[in-house]
Amino acid sequence: MERGFDQGWARDRLLERFIRYARLDTTSDRHSATFPSSAGQLELGRMLAAELHELGLAGVRPDEEGFLFVGLPANLPAGRKAAPEIALMAHLDTSDSAPGRDVRPIVHERYDGKPIRLQQDVVLDPAEFPQLERYVGRTVITSDGRTLLGADNKAGVAEIMTAAEYLLAHPEIPHGQVSLYFTVDEELGTGMLRFPRSRATARYCYTFDGDEEGVIEAECFEGYKAQLTFTGRSIHTGVGRGKLVNAIEMAARFLALLPGAESPQATDGRYGFYFPLEISGSLERAALEIYVRDFEDEEALRRLEALRRMAQAVEAAHPGGRVEVVTEKQYSNLRRYLEPVPRVLELLERAIRETGIEPVRRSIRGGTDGARLSEKGIPTPNVFTGGHNFHSRQEWAALPAMVRAVETAVNLCRLWAESER
Ligand SMILES: [Zn+2]
Numbered sequence: 304m305e306r307g308f309d310q311g312w313a314r315d316r317l318l319e320r321f322i323r324y325a326r327l328d329t330t331s332d333r334h335s336a337t338f339p340s341s342a343g344q345l346e347l348g349r350m351l352a353a354e355l356h357e358l359g360l361a362g363v364r365p366d367e368e369g370f371l372f373v374g375l376p377a378n379l380p381a382g383r384k385a386a387p388e389i390a391l392m393a394h395l396d397t398s399d400s401a402p403g404r405d406v407r408p409i410v411h412e413r414y415d416g417k418p419i420r421l422q423q424d425v426v427l428d429p430a431e432f433p434q435l436e437r438y439v440g441r442t443v444i445t446s447d448g449r450t451l452l453g454a455d456n457k458a459g460v461a462e463i464m465t466a467a468e469y470l471l472a473h474p475e476i477p478h479g480q481v482s483l484y485f486t487v488d489e490e491l492g493t494g495m496l497r498f499p500r501s502r503a504t505a506r507y508c509y510t511f512d513g514d515e516e517g518v519i520e521a522e523c524f525e526g527y528k529a530q531l532t533f534t535g536r537s538i539h540t541g542v543g544r545g546k547l548v549n550a551i552e553m554a555a556r557f558l559a560l561l562p563g564a565e566s567p568q569a570t571d572g573r574y575g576f577y578f579p580l581e582i583s584g585s586l587e588r589a590a591l592e593i594y595v596r597d598f599e600d601e602e603a604l605r606r607l608e609a610l611r612r613m614a615q616a617v618e619a620a621h622p623g624g625r626v627e628v629v630t631e632k633q634y635s636n637l638r639r640y641l642e643p644v645p646r647v648l649e650l651l652e653r654a655i656r657e658t659g660i661e662p663v664r665r666s667i668r669g670g671t672d673g674a675r676l677s678e679k680g681i682p683t684p685n686v687f688t689g690g691h692n693f694h695s696r697q698e699w700a701a702l703p704a705m706v707r708a709v710e711t712a713v714n715l716c717r718l719w720a721e722s723e724r
Contacts, residue, residue: 321408327346339487349364370486372499390482392509393460394494395456400695401450401698407446409421410444454699456489480505498676507683512688516660518662519686521638523674524598527594527603527606533584533591535587536624547586550584561579565577573598576597578593578595641684646722689704
């Protein structure tokens, strides 16, 4: 604000962009055999490339897998020390947890603070979603209740595009090399596996994929997966006494040993959990998949060890049966990659503070593409976008918060250049 960020301009550009992107169906498809999993993601990538071309960035195009990487050249005056390259990242796909075709965004200007009835059974009531109260008299955007809105992550996409346009239109704002990374199939968790790491030259990155205004997410779970296989022994029930070993009963006994107090439905805050999410089986063989989560790796490892002990206990209770436990790391806590480079968060906090509010740090009770990119050597915290109720028909976005995200991105680019002075 003190630098005269043009909020009115950003608001108009953002709104136009966001609505255009939201209308395009980019739902990722977990049953698809292609990559990216849906054609809409490629289409959105091409739309962005055409826009960037208009803005003067010629030759920008998505690769054949849908990743769109864009470089904004540094504009630092000669003689000034080079700034580290940073990247801003968002994903092009939307979740398949709610319908994403034929999205019709509704812009509620000067929101009156009352419940917003979108469909008979889809109501946004501030009593249920108190964040809405923050935007009384301001502009909020919803779907018409038949579909999700797609603010996850098109709010982030529109914000990054608008920040890029702003920087290009304001050469007086100094910045180092800035990259934009638009990714695909984030919602399926498969996008990062194909991320073209060799083309990513940024030292640090910021994903604009959070929700509540002002919030920074710099911590997520340590994620592990445990695959259990129960092997029984089948024999005719008529002669089963002392011989039959039932894998179904072994799996059931195992599940009964899991501590109910350490489940997702019994925990919040900084408590981790066991989360059994898939089971299948018959007499001879049963399979069980369990996610283990915690913010502290020692705690997660303790739970994995406990699973092995429970497996032994079940084997002991079913002589002749076997329980095999195979564990696998899924992702690491973002914190361990951000702690060695405190400036990444310090400058982000300063960038938000300069927009006129206090930043708030939160932990994600899940994983994030930022954690996966951090693992690949580019420390990446997550930044708010102003969207809410992701993956649902009640998804909504606050335009003032989206404007603030654009301003935050612009500030960040400048602050990194200034930090090297
Ligand atoms: Zn997202």
